[in-house]
Amino acid sequence: MAARLGIVGASVSSYEKNKQYPSVEVLIQLCQTFDVSADYLLGLSDDKNFNTSTLTEEQLQIVLRLINEFEQSNVLKER
Structure with a gap:
């Protein structure tokens, strides 16, 4: 370093x-x-925050769907 x-x-x-x-x-x-x-x-x-500028649109959509899945899973765990 x-x-x-x-x-x-x-x-x-x-x-x-x-x-x-x-x-x-x-x-x-x-x-x-x-x-x-x-x-x-x-x-x-x-x-x-992470840099998404090097991702393709398809890759970005995959990442966003994954984040959404994690968020929904966390909401269910909180109940």
Whole structure:
């Protein structure tokens, strides 16, 4: 991860141990690497939006149907 971000391994270790925070530039790189928002990485949101821009319309419809199935299943479990 350090090589991918262009930083030393000790910095990544410090981030993981909450001893140091990344710079804005590194935070942006982390967001891009993990394809999540900065709010998610910073713990300000539980929303894990995922990028659907590379999916075909057919693939997107499959994903949406699957999400719908999970939502319906969760509603039934709550009853």
